[in-house]
Amino acid sequence: MASSEGPVAGSFRDPSGFLFWREGRLYRQVNEAYREHYDRLVSSGLAAELQADGLLVKHEECALGLAEAPGAYKVLRPELVPFVSYPYEWSFSQLKDAALLTMAVQKRALARGLSLKDASAYNVQFVHGRPLLIDTLSFEAYPEGRPWIAYRQFCQHFLAPLALMARRDVRLGRLSQLHLDGVPLDLAAELLPGRTRFAFSLLTHIHLHARSQKRYEDRPVAARQRPLSRFALRALIDSLEGAVRKLDWRPRGTEWADYYEQTNYSGEALDLKERMVADMLRELRPRSVWDVGANTGRFSRVASRAGIPTVALDIDPAAVEKNYRQCRRDDERFLLPLVGDITNPSPGIGWENGERLSLLQRGPADALLALALIHHLAIGNNLPLGKVAGSLARACRSLVIEFVPKADSQVRRLLATREDIFPGYHAQGFEAAFQEHFEVRRREPIAGTDRILYAMSARKN
Amino acid sequence: MKILRHALRMTGLVLAVSLLFPRRVYGYIDPGTGSYIFQIVIAAFVAVSFAVKVYWNKIKKFVAGLFSKKNGVQ
Numbered sequence: 001m002a003s004s005e006g007p008v009a010g011s012f013r014d015p016s017g018f019l020f021w022r023e024g025r026l027y028r029q030v031n032e033a034y035r036e037h038y039d040r041l042v043s044s045g046l047a048a049e050l051q052a053d054g055l056l057v058k059h060e061e062c063a064l065g066l067a068e069a070p071g072a073y074k075v076l077r078p079e080l081v082p083f084v085s086y087p088y089e090w091s092f093s094q095l096k097d098a099a100l101l102t103m104a105v106q107k108r109a110l111a112r113g114l115s116l117k118d119a120s121a122y123n124v125q126f127v128h129g130r131p132l133l134i135d136t137l138s139f140e141a142y143p144e145g146r147p148w149i150a151y152r153q154f155c156q157h158f159l160a161p162l163a164l165m166a167r168r169d170v171r172l173g174r175l176s177q178l179h180l181d182g183v184p185l186d187l188a189a190e191l192l193p194g195r196t197r198f199a200f201s202l203l204t205h206i207h208l209h210a211r212s213q214k215r216y217e218d219r220p221v222a223a224r225q226r227p228l229s230r231f232a233l234r235a236l237i238d239s240l241e242g243a244v245r246k247l248d249w250r251p252r253g254t255e256w257a258d259y260y261e262q263t264n265y266s267g268e269a270l271d272l273k274e275r276m277v278a279d280m281l282r283e284l285r286p287r288s289v290w291d292v293g294a295n296t297g298r299f300s301r302v303a304s305r306a307g308i309p310t311v312a313l314d315i316d317p318a319a320v321e322k323n324y325r326q327c328r329r330d331d332e333r334f335l336l337p338l339v340g341d342i343t344n345p346s347p348g349i350g351w352e353n354g355e356r357l358s359l360l361q362r363g364p365a366d367a368l369l370a371l372a373l374i375h376h377l378a379i380g381n382n383l384p385l386g387k388v389a390g391s392l393a394r395a396c397r398s399l400v401i402e403f404v405p406k407a408d409s410q411v412r413r414l415l416a417t418r419e420d421i422f423p424g425y426h427a428q429g430f431e432a433a434f435q436e437h438f439e440v441r442r443r444e445p446i447a448g449t450d451r452i453l454y455a456m457s458a459r460k461n
Numbered sequence: 462m463k464i465l466r467h468a469l470r471m472t473g474l475v476l477a478v479s480l481l482f483p484r485r486v487y488g489y490i491d492p493g494t495g496s497y498i499f500q501i502v503i504a505a506f507v508a509v510s511f512a513v514k515v516y517w518n519k520i521k522k523f524v525a526g527l528f529s530k531k532n533g534v535q
Contacts, residue, residue: 147504152496204503212502213495232504235511239503 007068009354010122016137019078020068028059028136029067030074037114038074040141044112050133055105057081057127057134079127081134082288082309082336086356087121087157088177089338089346091321092165092249093328094131095173098124099158101131103241106148110234115142119154121182122356128333145227148236152213155205156182159243163206164188166247167196170317173339180350185210201243251318269448270298276444277302277369277400280455283441284398286367292342293373297323297335303369304335311365313340342373343381360395368396375404375411378425385424385433393437393458403430403452427452 008019008026016034020027030038041047050056059076066075087095098121106116116138123135157176160183164172168191175183189210196202228236265273277299281289286308291300294312296319304310312335314320323337340346345359370392377383392399404411406425424433431440438456445452 147497147500149497151500152493155496204506208503209496209499212499216495216498226501228501228504229508231512232508235508236500236504238511238514239507 009352010350010356012351014118014137018068022066022068026078026080027062027066027068028076028078029069029072030076030137031071032073033071034137035073037140038137040114041136041139044114046109046112046114046139047136049112050105050108054130055101055108055133057132057136059136076136078134078136081125081127081132083311084357084362085126085311085336085338086177086346087124087161088174089340090126090173091317091324091337091339092162092170092173093321093324094126094337095121095158095162095165096244096247097328098131099154099162099244100241101133102154102158103237103244105133106237107234107241109139110142110230110237113142114139115146115148116140116150119150119157121157121176126336129327129331129335144230147228148233151236151240152185152209153182154240155185155209158182159205159240160185160188162244162247163196163202164191166249167192167202170249170251170321173317177346177349180355185213199246201239201246205240205243249321251321266448269446272448273371273402273446273453274299274302276446276453277371278306280400280442280453281306281308281367284367284400284455284457286365286398288366289369290363290365290367290396291369291371293370293376294323294337295319297326297337299369299371300335300337301332303367304332307334310335312337313342315339315341343377343383363395365396367398367400368392370399370401372402372404372410374401374430375408375414379411379414379418379422385430386436389434389437397458399438399454399456399458401434401454401456402446403427403454405450405452407450 005021005023008021011019015031016037017028017030020029047056051058057078059078062075062077064072064075087098090098101124102116102119106119109115117140118135118138120135120138123133123138124131125134126132156179161173161176164175164183172191175187179187185206189207192202192206197207281303286303289300289303289308289310291297291303291310291312294300294314295316296314297312300310300312300323312320312323314323314337317339320337320339323335326332327335327337340359346356348354348358348361349356374385374388377388378385392401405427406412406415406420406422431443434440434454434456438458440454440456442455443452444454
């Protein structure tokens, strides 16, 4: 992750404290204003319990002299998240697991006299294959009788997008990118099928909840409300958790999810390609890998199984869902599947476009895998080879890329419905374009196919 | 004197009104107000089924405990 000195751009809303970088290290300043709650978090044993069970990011307390701004109570050094990802880049089950983590944390907090004051999906990150709460400052001492302040946020950040993905269309997960504080409930209610009104949990937490928001939008209400007993609060949490658990989505029959069954690769050629990629990675020795167009992650695993933190990016939510389910089942610690489109990468969003980083800002990757991708960029998306080479050179330090010629059946399929306006699309043209930005280290035809695999290093400009 | 009595009466009225009707805030723009009130209403509903669930689980545990003890003796 990009680590410029000073406060982290997305960390200024909460007066309790903030994150900052100093000399390449990430710190969290806890402000005096948060003293009571922080002490409670530690003295109640909640922090230790959550950290031991892998639900909350671990940290060590540092010298107060490291504080970045006046008013510091503590300075913490949290464990680093290898790659920061955002809810709109997660597959259905990733968002669901993040929601269930939030609920699990809230239940344990209540049992120890604390409560979450935020239920933001951005407070969850995937580390070693599992969701982890990364905001140590999202707890507060729970005064008996107080309703859950984060109820709305939980519904908007988790329940609404999950319901839309499961009950309307999985691609609606991307709505979270447009709405920084989660999907507005009136929008979710309008987009959800009418039959969701017959599911008690969605009727209450989304449809009626949205109506209530609308009703009190411009109406005066009593500042002091009836209290909410601890038991009723637990019931509310239980109901929300049940609502999340009931939602499910299984990928079937989308464009890419069955890709490996449809390629013109034979089983042996795939195995060979896997060995060639492994060899090239051994030579390049990257510390991080992005696999762009990863599908269900067959080649990403060549990197991740060698212990290299790997991001497997694919445009198809079904492929990413399958990939994540496999990660979860096999407890894979180095692979992070994400939904993303390299021709339209996640932009920077929020205040000054800086609260959530663009995909490219979170790079560069040490090595990038671009296997069976170039024809989709050059022919499917009309991107000139020179532009592709220049862009990839900014996104990575080294590159393993496969050239797929026009003779290949996959390219023939792309060209079947297009005019061939790509006279420069051949191995020589490809090499000429890439040599402007990369130094070619290895060039190996893949036996049994017309394709060529290259290992390259970006030229330092 | 009259003015004083009137002033006292008005003060009493204002006091009574302010005691009868609590302070009011407006939920302009902020959808949080509706959420806050809604959860209090809905929590009362779900608390009933939650209570049934909790006690049902306790009963099941108790019964299961009886049987496992019996098994233990045998």
